Amino acid sequence: MLTVFWGCLIFGVLFAFVSVVLGDLLSSAVDGMLDFLSIDILQPMVVAGAVTAFGGTGIMLTKYTGFGSMLILTLAVLIALGIALIVYFAYVRPMRNAENSTAFSMRRLTGRIGEVIVPIPAQGYGEVLMSTGAGHTNQIAASFEKIAIQAGTKVVIVEVKDDTLFVSRFEQ
Template identity: 45%
Template sequence: MEALYFGCLAGGVMFALISVVFGDWIGDALGGVFDAVSFEFLQPIVLAGMVTVFGGAGILIERYAGLSPALGILASTLCALASGLLLYFAYVKPMRGSENSVGYSMNDLVGKIGEITVPVPEKGYGEVMVHMGGSGNTLHTAFSFDGDWIPSGVRVVVVDISEGTLGVSELEKQKKGLE
């Protein structure tokens, strides 16, 4: 039994080392071939951790607990399952929820508040800085949606997008129209 435990321990450690060094290359080569049969819990990191813990726990239990081989396998399996659950719920699942993107679509800008950085003439183009939350500020070419001159420093709202250019209107003018 000790050979099985050492094999699992060595195999788990080797898998961890190989996946750290060559993980991206292997993932690209396989191209998602296992996506159709994957379960959310059965992530490679969880499985490798469980195999490694099974081997390590088996060695320790066999040497120091004095249990029969059947009880040793059962205890090692329980340790592996517990470590897999802990690894999944403490590491894998929180990391999956933390994936964020700083990308945005131009259509996401409609309704956003910005500030004019380069004055916008009645018939022409200026520049507006729009705050995008976590991804910071973004600068875009802007035209006056209402056909009015908008000086620098004025807060505006993005009303329209035409050919990659933001149509903006003064924010205070919009508020006055609502009252």
């Protein structure tokens, strides 16, 4: 049984090393081929952590306790599952939720407030500066009411059509 524990420990350590060193290379090589296996808690880091903890726990319990092999095996499995849950809930899940994107949908801009940075003529186009999350974006804009709007004026987006924001003056 000690051989199995040592095998798991060595495999887990090697897997962690290979995934750190060659992770990007391997992920691009198998790009999407294993997506059908995507059970959320079976992330490679979680599985490798559990296998490594199983092997290490088994070795420690075998060397430093007088427990029988079935009790050692049971304790090693329970501790490995506990470590896997800790890794998943303390690291993998928060990191997945922490991913940011600077993308935004033009359709969701309706009702947002912006500021005219290039004057909008009554029958033409200007430009509006808007906040999007942590950044700003400039968008082509036209007057919804067909009236001229000067630079520096606060506007509200009434409609988005053909990648153009149709805006009206924002009055508080």
